[in-house]
Amino acid sequence: DGGITQSPKYLFRKEGQNVTLSCEQNLNHDAMYWYRQDPGQGLRLIYYSQIVNDFQKGDIAEGYSVSREKKESFPLTVTSAQKNPTAFYLCASRPPDKSNTEAFFGQGTRLTVV
Amino acid sequence: QKEVEQNSGPLSVPEGAIASLNCTYSDRGSQSFFWYRQYSGKSPELIMSIYSNGDKEDGRFTAQLNKASQYVSLLIRDSQPSDSATYLCAVKNSNYQLIWGAGTKLIIKP
Numbered sequence: 001d002g003g004i005t006q007s008p009k010y011l012f013r014k015e016g017q018n019v020t021l022s023c024e025q026n027l028n029h030d031a032m033y034w035y036r037q038d039p040g041q042g043l044r045l046i047y048y049s050q051i052v053n054d055f056q057k058g059d060i061a062e063g064y065s066v067s068r069e070k071k072e073s074f075p076l077t078v079t080s081a082q083k084n085p086t087a088f089y090l091c092a093s094r095p096p097d098k099s100n101t102e103a104f105f106g107q108g109t110r111l112t113v114v
Numbered sequence: 115q116k117e118v119e120q121n122s123g124p125l126s127v128p129e130g131a132i133a134s135l136n137c138t139y140s141d142r143g144s145q146s147f148f149w150y151r152q153y154s155g156k157s158p159e160l161i162m163s164i165y166s167n168g169d170k171e172d173g174r175f176t177a178q179l180n181k182a183s184q185y186v187s188l189l190i191r192d193s194q195p196s197d198s199a200t201y202l203c204a205v206k207n208s209n210y211q212l213i214w215g216a217g218t219k220l221i222i223k224p
Contacts, residue, residue, distance in 0.1 A: 033212075040122075042202065042216035043158075090157055094212075102148050103204070103212055105157040 002027045006091050006106035012114050013078065013085060021076045021109045023091035032074040033092040033103065036060060043090065049074055050096070078111065086113050117141060118205050120215035129224050133190040135201050137215055140184070143208030147179055147186045150202040152217065158202055162188060193222045 004025040013019045025032065031050050035043040045058030049068040063082025068074055074093075078085045088110050092103040118139050127133040135149075146165050150158035162177040164170045164186065170177045176189040186205075190197055203215040 035214075040219075043214045088155075102160045102163055105159070108155075108157045110155075 004091060004093055004104055004106035006089075006109050008109060009107065011109055011111045013111060014114060016080045018077055018079050019111070021078070021089055021091075021111070023074045023076065023106055024072055025074075025091075025093045025104075025106075026072060027093055027104060028071070029093035029104070030071070030096045031094050032068070033094075034058075034064070034066065034074070034076045035090045035092065037088045037090060046076065046089075084113075085111055087111060116215075117207065117213045118203055118215040120201075120203050120218045122216055123219040124221050125218055126221045126223055127193050129193060129195060129222055131193055133193045133197065133220055133222070135188040135190075135203075135218050135220065136185060137187065137203030137205075138185045139205045139207075139213070141205070141207040141213075142181075142184060144181075144184075144205045145208070145210075146206040147177070148204040148206075148212075149175075149177060149186075149188045150204060151197075152200045152202055154199075161201070190220075195222045195224055198222045 007022045033048045034046040044060050046064050047066040049055035065077045090108050091106040094103045095101045120137050149162045151161050152158040164177040164179045174191045178187045200217040200219045202217045205213050
């Protein structure tokens with residue numbers, strides 16, 4: 001079955017630690033996105049990538065980093081520079097920008113700082 | 115002004131009634147419009163997409179688009195408790211970016 005897989009579902013981070021959230025898709029989509037969602041809030045764009053080896057900052061990129069070495073994979077690293085990383089992280093993908101197709105989401109990763 | 119605006123709610127509707135959710139957008143060149151449903155702790159799932167003016171119906175759901183007034187709405191007929199969720203409006207603007215509203219929390223009261 002085609003889809004987007006995020007792992008892990010739950011992640012705990014100690015202060016000062018970097019952690020990496022995984023996102024893999026087998027939908028053959030070019031574009032991939034990372035969003036952050038805080039309780040009762042909408043989706044805020046962290047980073048996005050339209051093609052392999054290229055990505056752009058979203059609205060809240062500070063304290064985060066990404067890579068896009070393969071079309072299928074778009075991992076997000078939450079660095080120690082992100083002071084308030086506790087949130088629900090969602091990865092999404094969709095076909096190239098000029099299509100009308102909707103975004104497809106993974107099941108999300110809930111990150112908690114302990 | 116936010117690019118995509120929704121009333122955060124909560125919107126409380128009796129079971130069996132019609133729930134009406136609204137979304138306005140600022141980019142007049144926007145092309146595609148999507149409604150997603152998100153249950154607490156889960157990822158958003160697509161409910162409806164609409165691309166041209168008018169109504170689009172799918173079961174109990176109807177999406178309405180009015181490009182002249184720059185709003186898109188979602189009607190849910192015969193509301194059920196299982197419809198209780200947050201509904202997110204997403205708009206693909208003239209730069210092909212997908213812009214999200216903050217969502218409206220809908221509560222269906224039995």
